[in-house]
Amino acid sequence: MSDIGNGAGPAAATLFRARTVGLMLAIGIAGFIGMLVLGAYAPDLRSGRNGGAHALSNAVTGYAALVKLAEATGRHPRITRSKDAFETEDLLVVTPESAATDISLALKGRSTRPTLFILPKWRTVPDEKHSGWARYQGLLPLYDPIGVLAPGIRFTMRQYRSGGGPLTSHGAPGRFFAPRPIQVITGIDPHDDQQYDEWSDLHPILTDGRGGMVLAQIGEGPLYVLADPDLLNNRGMKEAGQARAALELLDWLNSTDADGIAFDVSMNGFGHSRSPLKLLFEPPFLAMTLAIAATLLLAGVHAFGRFGPPRARTRAVAFGKTALVDNSALLIRKAGREARLGGRYAAAIRDRAARAFGAPARLRDAALDDYLDSMKGAHRFTDLAQAAEAATDRRDLLEAAQALHDWQKDRHR
Structure with a gap:
């Protein structure tokens, strides 16, 4: 699913200007600091x-x-x-x-x-x-x-x-x-x-x-x-x-x-009340409070000083067939079942090669493999298909799939 609306456009990215956001932050920070100070010294300021x-x-x-x-x-x-x-x-x-x-x-x-x-x-x-x-x-x-x-x-x-x-x-x-x-x-x-x-x-x-x-x-x-x-x-x-x-x-x-x-x-x-909050605004802890405030201020300035325009986030699930394939591949990879796809990939190459090379429609399974092996080339189809089905990890599967792809590509020449 996605957390980005379908109709998001350039107008949404500029809903608040940087100056408006900065003003809102300044008011909020000042109000928060004022609340802390008044909360610490309110008992001492009673009339x-x-x-x-x-x-x-x-x-x-x-x-x-x-x-x-x-x-x-x-x-x-x-x-x-x-x-x-x-x-x-x-x-x-x-x-x-x-x-x-x-x-x-x-x-x-x-x-x-x-x-x-x-x-x-x-x-x-x-x-x-x-x-x-x-x-x-x-x-x-x-x-x-x-x-x-x-x-x-x-x-x-x-x-x-x-x-x-x-x-x-x-x-x-x-x-x-x-x-x-x-x-x-x-x-x-x-x-x-x-x-x-x-x-x-x-x-x-x-x-x-x-x-x-x-x-x-x-x-x-x-x-x-x-x-x-x-x-x-x-x-x-x-x-x-x-x-x-x-x-x-x-x-x-x-x-x-x-x-x-x-x-x-x-x-x-009407005596001075003892409060841990007051320690933040009185020596010797006042120096630490000022140092933390300066650090937060510098962090805020750094956050506003970005390089280039902000990039819009991509969808969590993209549209189209390519996105569907990519998501399916991601699920298979997460499940750790990539090595078991070698036999299915070899069957898909067999079907594509039969259509591309004009194999008779009556041929099935072993007969179709014999027909593809009879075609001239450096490798036999059945050997490559067996290597793909026997793959035990991602590296072996990738090598076997690349060999089947090259075999099909050589037959087209």
């Missing part, structure tokens, strides 16, 4: 506008306003998506959204470096009318903010309706006013058997005047905890005085050798 309480969020409970304000005032803030970035002398702001968040690496690994933990306060739901916004549903149960640093540090806390009066500062700059409602730390849970000894003391920095700590230092190191996030989140940044005080507080908490402020979002689900 973070999910209504959460983190540095990428523009919701009321987020901290995007503080990040933008710090950037506008030259404080060099940066968003960290990997826990490897914790190895810095800059102030690290950690904003866990629930007690289920694992903050052990930041808690233990940065005991001598300035770190601010902001406890969660609000229970929210996404705003259906505005993408990335959130609506209050109420305050979180106290066990949620209490459990953020537990069991190593377990506070006792309180939530109540404040009058919005100024907070009392114990050495911190700026002037803050109490959020409404307010969430404060009242001390260390005395029933916590797993409390770390080095962090068993709390030093108040901002208090509400009623014995509650809004901002406290844990132990003697630069570890701080902010009980009420409304002092620094987007809700608190709507007032100029509060925003100014927030920047002064961050400067005061930061170390003397700091280059900026780091806002962690890896604990909020």
